[in-house]
Structures are given as C-alpha cells and as structure tokens.
Amino acid sequence: MQVEQVKVFTRPKTLRPVVTHYCPGCGHGIVARLIAEIIDEFGIAEKTVGVAPVGCSVLLYNYLDIDMFEAAHGRAPAVATGCKRVHPELAVFTYQGDGDFASIGTAEAVHAAARGELITTIFINNAIYGMTGGQMAPTTLLGQKTSTSPQGRNSKVAGFPIRMAELLATLEGAKYIARTAVHDPKNVIQTKKSIRRAFETQLKGLGYSMVEILSQCPIGWHMTPPESTKWVQEKMMQYYPLGEFKISKEV
Template identity: 60%
Template sequence: MEGNNNVVEKIFTRPKSLTDVPTHYCPGCHHGLVHRLIAEIIDETHLQATTIGIAPVGCSVLAYDYFNFDMVGAAHGRAPAVATGVKRVHPENLVFTYQGDGDIAAIGCAEIVHAAVRGEKISTIFINNAIYGMTGGQMAPTTLISQVTNTTPYGRCAEGTGKPLRLSEMIATIDGAVYVARVAVHDSIHMTKAKQCIKKAFDIQMKGLGFAMVEVLSTCPTNWGMSPLKAVDWMKENMFPQFPLGVLKASEEVLK
C-alpha cells in the first residue's frame, strides 16, 4: 500500500510461526490454509516459544518443516498418546496434534477416544478430506457412500464397508471433551470462523479446562480427480450434508 509520502507499507506478511519453506501440498489442498491460521493464532497469543506441535503420519507428515516452533513426530495414529506425555511433562506449554482422517479415525481412533475420555488438556486439529491422501487415495473411515477411491472403484458400499464415521459427533459424547467444533476454510467467511474455533480450542487448553478438538473439512483435488474449484463444489455439495458445520459441544466451563 502506497501512502502520500510514497512510502510502501507492508500490510500482509508471513506469520513468524511459519518457516520460509514452500510446502509440498498439492494445488487446492487446504492444509496450507490451516497451517497459516494456526501460525497466526500462535503469533497473536505470543505462544511461539512455548508451543509444541505433534506431527502425524499422512499428507502433513512434514509439518515440522513448516511450523516455526517445537514439533515432535509421532507414529501413525499415535499423536494423542505422544501429546499426552508431552503435556504432562510440560503442563504450561500449548500442545496440539495435527491429524488427517486416516491417521485419527482409523489406526488412531483408540488414541483420540481415550485422550478425550481422560480429559487430556491438549488440542487436536483434525483435517477431514474423506480419503487417504498420502498413500494414494484409498477409502478412509470418513469416505462417503458411493465415493470412488482406489479401494472402492465402484463407490463405497454401506453393506460391505459401513457408513462414514462422524468422529466429532462421537467425541462430543465423551465427558472429558469440553469443546468440539467442525469448520471449513474454502472462503474468507469460513476461514474467519475456523480461526475463531481453533483459537477457542487453544484458549481452553491454556485455561486447563480439558480436551478440545476442531475438525476442518478439506478438499483433496488430486485423489478426488478434480480441479481445485470443482473439489470445493463437491465438498460443499457432498461433505457438508454428511458432516454439518458448527460447534458440536461446548461445556458449561467453556461458556463461562
């Protein structure tokens, strides 16, 4: 922006909590957007020096290259278990897991359920793109009925593989989970809401109130076989009815 004195003022910059490293994510993937929102929140709350993120196995396995704060790698699905240990050793730190639907809802389902049961004071960011991304596009627990994947070439069939798992609804029934929300980041309005919900989850943790999880619906244009724009339309038309957006649970302690 150029002022009257012909001095250029920079009004949009990279958050300090993001490194100057190009991401490996496919065009149209929403991981990069969510990374930025998390980094902005860390900057705004001045928690960069005391934040510890847990990187998963999946498309975001290289998250430790992109976030400019301490990161710990975890085995596939075990991020909540690792985060539990980290948080109990460093209770004053902000500790969050960043997990895809294959990581959290399949091999890691027991870990996330029991972290919530115990009311672990950690935050989980759950990216749901209804497919296994990194490993080549196989069916995930969140894959929709009739959705074509590499392992469901004729579309997912409820009789053979069951129906999509609504993980957030399941976690919301657990007493130890005090805040559960589902958001999207496909436009500016939804990005603003997503940022508010992620910030809320982090605030809840720092206040020691219990377990919080924010699910982010995301596109996967590469494995869906679509252009980025078509993928957004498909997400809105198909994923939103199956996985409704909104706050699924906010306990009394959170609302005070």
C-alpha cells in the same frame, strides 16, 4: 499527495518461508498458516509443542518454526499426552488426518478426549487417504469412488463414514468440539476462530479440544481445485454439518 503504506498481509513469524509439499488446491496449507497465526497471536511459539503423525500431516514440522514431534501412525494423542503431562506449562497440539485420527488411532483419540487431556487436536477431514494416493478413508462418503472403493463406497461392504466431532462431543472430558471448513474465505475465518477457541480451552485448563476441518483434496478426488471446493460445499457439508458441538462458557 502522500500515500501511507499499511501492511495488511504478511507471513506469520511461526510459518517458515519454505515451499510446502502440499498439492495445488489442498486445504492443508491454509490450516498450517492459521495455526501459525494463532500461535503468534497468543505469543506462545516458545512454549508450544506440535505432534504430527503419519499422513499428509506429518511434514508439518517442516513448516512451523516450533518444537515438534513426529509420531507413529495414529498415536499422536498419546504422544501429546505424555508431553503435556510432563510439561504442563506447554501448549501441546496434534495435527492429524482422517486415516490417523478416525481409523488407526481411534482408541488414542477417544481416550485422550475421555481423560480430558489438556491438548488440542486439529483434525483434517478430507474424506480420503491423500499421502498414499487416494484410498478409502473412514470418512469417505457413501458412493464416493476411491482406489479401494472403485465402485463407490458401499455401506454393506465398508460401513458408514464416521462423524468424529459428534462422537467426541459425547465425552465429558471434551470441552471444545467444532467442525469447520476451508473451502471459501468465510469458512477460513470461522476455522481460525475455532482454532483460537480450541487453544483457549487448553490454555485455560478446561479440557480436551478438537477442531475437525473439512478440507479439499483435489488430487485425491480427481478434481480441479474449483470443483473440489464445490464438492466440499455440496457433498461433504451435507453429511458433515458445520458448527460448534461443544463449547465452554469461559471461552
């Protein structure tokens, strides 16, 4: 009996064969892979430029085999704007964490979307500052304990977590806005679909696109990886509902 061997799983070409710096159980690595798959599927590796600013996201340039910028903290959408305006033929995306996109760089985030810049933002929301060791993020949930909210986030002191997807969806220039998660296979598949739609929105020249991805940070949350996926499902998704908040009919 002859057995036919079919390759069903392989490393995307755009993903470099290197070990990442991400902690065990982290969602970043999954998203990096999904971006690489989408770039390969569109066949745009030679015309894509990525922008990674400060945070756990910054080292993305070590993992993707494409031209990449490292940007100052919070400024990735401005850097991407400059790049895209000068090279409109390129596909340009930013890869930002919550400290970057929802705190220090909110002005750039909002204005890039308001201008309808033809760029895509992949926004990792893990409700914590991962790289600096687990401090409170603008997306930290109420009651969530971090190294700078040791009693749990209190709205009287630290206000409320920001829902970036809903916020940006109100802007005319934003044409694809979605929130997804990567804590289980079903949601990983949905995330990939959203990243594809976001890139499509850009490539078709429709406007700004952003995918907010709820991502587990077991080390920052002081949990085991299984506990962290459960926390995404039970806690994060309650405050941050998944879905497509804005989509063009052309996509």
